[in-house]
Amino acid sequence: MALSVRDERITMKYGAGGRAMRSLIQEIFHDGLVTDDAPGEITLRAMDDGAALRLGSRWLVLTTDSHVVHPLFFPGGDIGRLAISGTVNDLAMMGATDVLALTCAVIIEEGFSRDDLSRIQRSMRLACEQAGARIVTGDTKVMGKGEIDGIVINTTGVALTDRVVPDSALGDGDRLIVTGTIGDHGMAVMAKRLGLAIEGTLESDVTPINALVRSALDAVPGAIVAMKDPTRGGVASALHEMAEKSGVGIIVDELALPVTDAVRATCELLGIDPLHVANEGKAVLGVRPDAVDAVLSALHHHPLGASAAVIGACTTARPGSIILDTGFGRRLLAEPEGEPLPRIC
Amino acid sequence: MALSVRDERITMKYGAGGRAMRSLIQEIFHDGLVTDDAPGEITLRAMDDGAALRLGSRWLVLTTDSHVVHPLFFPGGDIGRLAISGTVNDLAMMGATDVLALTCAVIIEEGFSRDDLSRIQRSMRLACEQAGARIVTGDTKVMGKGEIDGIVINTTGVALTDRVVPDSALGDGDRLIVTGTIGDHGMAVMAKRLGLAIEGTLESDVTPINALVRSALDAVPGAIVAMKDPTRGGVASALHEMAEKSGVGIIVDELALPVTDAVRATCELLGIDPLHVANEGKAVLGVRPDAVDAVLSALHHHPLGASAAVIGACTTARPGSIILDTGFGRRLLAEPEGEPLPRIC
Numbered sequence: 165m166a167l168s169v170r171d172e173r174i175t176m177k178y179g180a181g182g183r184a185m186r187s188l189i190q191e192i193f194h195d196g197l198v199t200d201d202a203p204g205e206i207t208l209r210a211m212d213d214g215a216a217l218r219l220g221s222r223w224l225v226l227t228t229d230s231h232v233v234h235p236l237f238f239p240g241g242d243i244g245r246l247a248i249s250g251t252v253n254d255l256a257m258m259g260a261t262d263v264l265a266l267t268c269a270v271i272i273e274e275g276f277s278r279d280d281l282s283r284i285q286r287s288m289r290l291a292c293e294q295a296g297a298r299i300v301t302g303d304t305k306v307m308g309k310g311e312i313d314g315i316v317i318n319t320t321g322v323a324l325t326d327r328v329v330p331d332s333a334l335g336d337g338d339r340l341i342v343t344g345t346i347g348d349h350g351m352a353v354m355a356k357r358l359g360l361a362i363e364g365t366l367e368s369d370v371t372p373i374n375a376l377v378r379s380a381l382d383a384v385p386g387a388i389v390a391m392k393d394p395t396r397g398g399v400a401s402a403l404h405e406m407a408e409k410s411g412v413g414i415i416v417d418e419l420a421l422p423v424t425d426a427v428r429a430t431c432e433l434l435g436i437d438p439l440h441v442a443n444e445g446k447a448v449l450g451v452r453p454d455a456v457d458a459v460l461s462a463l464h465h466h467p468l469g470a471s472a473a474v475i476g477a478c479t480t481a482r483p484g485s486i487i488l489d490t491g492f493g494r495r496l497l498a499e500p501e502g503e504p505l506p507r508i509c
Numbered sequence: 510m511a512l513s514v515r516d517e518r519i520t521m522k523y524g525a526g527g528r529a530m531r532s533l534i535q536e537i538f539h540d541g542l543v544t545d546d547a548p549g550e551i552t553l554r555a556m557d558d559g560a561a562l563r564l565g566s567r568w569l570v571l572t573t574d575s576h577v578v579h580p581l582f583f584p585g586g587d588i589g590r591l592a593i594s595g596t597v598n599d600l601a602m603m604g605a606t607d608v609l610a611l612t613c614a615v616i617i618e619e620g621f622s623r624d625d626l627s628r629i630q631r632s633m634r635l636a637c638e639q640a641g642a643r644i645v646t647g648d649t650k651v652m653g654k655g656e657i658d659g660i661v662i663n664t665t666g667v668a669l670t671d672r673v674v675p676d677s678a679l680g681d682g683d684r685l686i687v688t689g690t691i692g693d694h695g696m697a698v699m700a701k702r703l704g705l706a707i708e709g710t711l712e713s714d715v716t717p718i719n720a721l722v723r724s725a726l727d728a729v730p731g732a733i734v735a736m737k738d739p740t741r742g743g744v745a746s747a748l749h750e751m752a753e754k755s756g757v758g759i760i761v762d763e764l765a766l767p768v769t770d771a772v773r774a775t776c777e778l779l780g781i782d783p784l785h786v787a788n789e790g791k792a793v794l795g796v797r798p799d800a801v802d803a804v805l806s807a808l809h810h811h812p813l814g815a816s817a818a819v820i821g822a823c824t825t826a827r828p829g830s831i832i833l834d835t836g837f838g839r840r841l842l843a844e845p846e847g848e849p850l851p852r853i854c
Binding site for chain 1: 516517518519520521523524530533534552553557559560562564565569571572573574575577579609610612613614615616617618619620621622623624626643644645646647648649650651652653655656657658661663665667851852
């Protein structure tokens with residue numbers, strides 16, 4: 165995967181979760197820093213949501229994320245809630261739904277309001293309680309006025325699991341489930357940023373979903389073969405990455421996609437496809453066909469999974485392609501170079 | 510530990526590694542996020558270099574650090590080398606000298622040079638090799654031009670150890686060893702920033718010292734009772750923190766402090782005490798008196814420990830105080846509110 169044009173300088177598209185970003189990561193981290201992996205390990209090479217290392221008879225799962233969202237406070241959440249949810253959910257996407265520990269490193273701009281810092285801290289605490297997680301160590305840096313825009317928060321998570329779920333094991337006939345409505349986070353942030361007045365409730369979905377994922381995994385052991393959280397780049401990017409790595413095509417039933425009226429209205433206003441918009445409390449699950457009903461039922465029984473839906477199926481035809489069935493016909497769903505919105509998470 | 514004046518906004522001193530920063534961390538993270546610890550665990554409550562969690566019969570050690578150094582490239586190192594060394598050394602300071610894995614999250618400013626990014630990546634790779642460490646997962650974010658100054662890098666480290674060394678177990682008569690010359694990193698960065706032309710070689714000491722620490726720990730098992738790396742705030746801050754947590758006083762023999770001529774000259778020029786200047790490849794070790802010679806000998810046999818020296822001893826008199834014996838008399842060594850230099854690491 166090479167960049168079509170090799171830019172001499174980093175531009176916004178490289179941070180947007182799409183193809184350009186994966187190329188940059190590949191070039192900078194993968195090519196330079198990848199080491200030999202032990203059998204079964206997931207490391208940088210896999211470019212998954214995190215890493216999985218053998219530890220005795222179990223797996224130690226590790227994931228890290230820097231959060232740079234702008235604005236810091238948005239309908240439905242803030243950067244603190246995002247920092248906890250993002251990392252907890254990345255662990256969950258590897259099959260590790262019991263969080264062993266989180267670390268938290270904050271970089272603060274000189275002049276930042278102490279009240280806002282306290283508000284963010286309270287939000288992190290609440291999200292930790294909801295996830296059953298705790299922060300065990302941290303780091304604080306202050307940069308000068310104008311050297312950083314407000315605050316950024318890095319969280320790294322560790323967890324143990326008996327079974328790792330990769331993002332690359334989809335097979336012919338497997339079904340794709342999305343655990344709830346799509347596009348809520350990205351549209352809430354964008355509406356806030358643009359000062360849009362939208363009818364209805366437009367709120368970020370940012371929340372830890374490890375308990376929801378655990379109930380889905382427990383429904384039929386072994387039936388969920390791949391997972392990914394559709395954050396930057398939205399469901400489209402997640403599906404593209406899963407399809408490419410698994411060597412399958414995915415046919416998506418557009419009419420089955422759960423989208424709220426408020427998100428749909430905002431997307432239409434701005435000319436953006438909800439499939440390309442970030443989520444922060446959703447998962448895309450690849451499920452063996454005979455277990456789909458049981459997994460869907462388990463999701464529906466959890467408060468965070470009420471809108472879960474089967475949105476597509478895998479095919480060995482056209483490996484790596486995402487085919488959108490619109491109800492009127494089929495077309496290829498392109499993967500954007502990057503998410504339309506910078507600093508979404 | 511309360512702030513004497515409760516600032517409504519965060520100022521640079523809160524990021525400088527001294528008393529002000531510890532108060533902020535205490536207020537924001539400790540008070541809000543500390544959870545009940547299991548017996549023997551080290552978590553946020555301890556405000557140590559990292560956390561230690563029981564994992565079967567061993568300890569899982571975790572540490573995180575964001576690196577914001579300015580300039581990115583300085584004599585003796587760069588932000589990449591710093592990001593690896595800083596986290597490897599924090600693990601080592603807990604007694605965990607075999608690194609299980611590192612995570613790496615970079616935030617890049619739009620327009621950042623790709624060549625510089627590659628140079629930083631090569632530097633990280635070299636430091637990883639020297640530390641016997643590997644990066645297993647990462648994250649990349651891009652912020653807009655002017656939203657972040659160049660690049661910041663967070664690294665989080667995990668390691669297993671059989672014995673955790675805290676920073677708080679100094680007792681009466683224990684000796685303090687510093688593993689080499691002090692002040693090199695801070696003065697190299699400052700000289701570069703100010704464009705000073707200094708006689709002699711002024712180079713940062715930034716390097717992973719886990720192998721050096723391992724050889725010291727192995728010299729006399731159990732003899733090293735406390736460790737701290739004197740980064741922000743320098744040896745003075747490290748000693749203050751160790752003394753305060755251990756409930757002892759420390760008498761420092763100023764003439765025994767190893768300082769290069771170049772660092773001494775720069776410090777005199779700028780009116781800064783080398784004890785207050787950051788290091789990135791040194792450790793302060795608290796050692797049982799009967800093992801001092803053996804530990805010192807082990808350090809001297811390692812290339813990175815050639816200048817190691819005994820610099821002081823603990824006393825039960827005046828707990829929490831650092832007493833500087835200048836050779837002409839004794840005076841109290843104050844802990845500065847913060848390091849004199851922002852963005853040093």
